[in-house]
Amino acid sequence: MFNSLLDVLNNNFKKSNFSEIDLPLDIQEYHNKDSKYIIKNYLFESDHYRRWRVTTLDGGDKLQVFNTVAYPQYTNEKPILGVDVLWFGVSKKLLAVLDFQPLIQNQKYIDKYCSRLKLIKAKYSNFDNEKMKDIYDSNKYFSPWVIICRGNKSNLDKDLNKVFKMFLDEYLNMDNLIIHNHFLSKKEIRSKQIEYNRYSAEKDPAEKLFKTFFGKFWTEKFVKDFLFTLT
């Protein structure tokens, strides 16, 4: 269902010389017992990104997920890109969360690296929501302008692709504009990125879902080796 988002991403990867990294077969694609839930994963890297992972989960008309996270090289202090888009078929609810996830909550850092999210929210009013429930701490690794859309399918058809394109362009553009770090050393960037993964592994509601579909053994390995690696 979110294949068009995957296409947008792949086009950008082609343009910007990304290479795809081989994944173990059971991470590339994994099915639950009756193949009603199929997860697919992709991993890329480039000069600017040490790791860019993509996950889709196809649960037919029950559940559709598109999730992607980009980790810049440790020489670049810019935020982590985080996107979580879910379609719950039974309740007919879309949840889209897109953010330039700041490594620190310093106001100047956030203004410099996250404030262009405001342009997107101004243009697409369906996405102008930043209220989170209490799954995550909104002051930890989220920007004040996190883009959240909760709605029905018509929001999705109209705007999601355009929002994602603009969001991605803004994020990738920083690589051409910002050359020097002003807030963090390489060592600090590394430890913040690892701490982000530790924190996310603890909070992410996906693990519970995955355990029910794919079992505890596969899920724990998947979280540790792919979603939130600690190296």
Ligand code: BLA
């Ligand atoms: C919420 N994400 C959720 C929820 C689920 C998932 C089930 C709860 C939805 C609800 O009950 O309202 C599921 N997350 C997944 C799945 C994957 C996943 C299946 O990552 C597969 C890999 N989540 C992220 C990233 C961000 C993120 C990178 O993984 C950052 C943008 C955000 N997800 C995020 C937030 C919420 C959420 C903020 C809570 C939204 C809210 O407060 O309502």
